[in-house]
Amino acid sequence: MAKNVLTSQEIADRLAALPEWSVEDGKIARSYRLADHFAAAAMVVHVARIQEELNHHSDLTLGYNTVDLAVNSHDVGGITDRDFDLAARVEEIAPTHGAS
Numbered sequence: 510m511a512k513n514v515l516t517s518q519e520i521a522d523r524l525a526a527l528p529e530w531s532v533e534d535g536k537i538a539r540s541y542r543l544a545d546h547f548a549a550a551a552m553v554v555h556v557a558r559i560q561e562e563l564n565h566h567s568d569l570t571l572g573y574n575t576v577d578l579a580v581n582s583h584d585v586g587g588i589t590d591r592d593f594d595l596a597a598r599v600e601e602i603a604p605t606h607g608a609s
C-alpha cells in the first residue's frame with residue numbers, strides 16, 4: 510500500500526467514513542469502551558495480532574475498561590492510508606468484542 514502522507518483534506522475525507530476517529534497530535538485516534546477490564550485486554554491482544562499482520566503499529570493503551578489507539582506512519586512522518594487501513598480493520602472487529 511502506498512505510504513505517501515495525506516493532505517488534511519484527504520484525511521477529512523477518510524475520517525468521514527470513520528466517525529468515531531479523530532486527529533490528535535498528528536495521529537488518528539479512537540477510544541473504545543468495553544464491558545470490563547478482561548474484555549478490554551482481550552481486544553488489545555486481537556488488535557496486536559492485526560497490527561503484526563499489517564506490520565503497522567499504533568500506540569495501543571489498555572485502561573480499566575477502555576482501549577485507546579493513536580497511529581500515524583512514523584517511517585514517513587505523517588498520516589497515510591496504512592493508518593486508515595488499520596483503523597478500518599479495528600472498526601471491523603470492535604463489535605465482536607462488544608466495544609463501542
Ligand SMILES: C[C@H](O)[C@H](O)[C@H]1CNC2=NC(N)=NC(=O)C2=N1
Nearest residue numbers: 564565566567581582583584585
Ligand atoms: C521495520 C518495520 O517494517 C517498520 O518500522 C514498520 C513497523 N510498524 C510501523 N508502524 C507505524 N505506525 N508506522 C510505521 O512506519 C511502521 N513501520
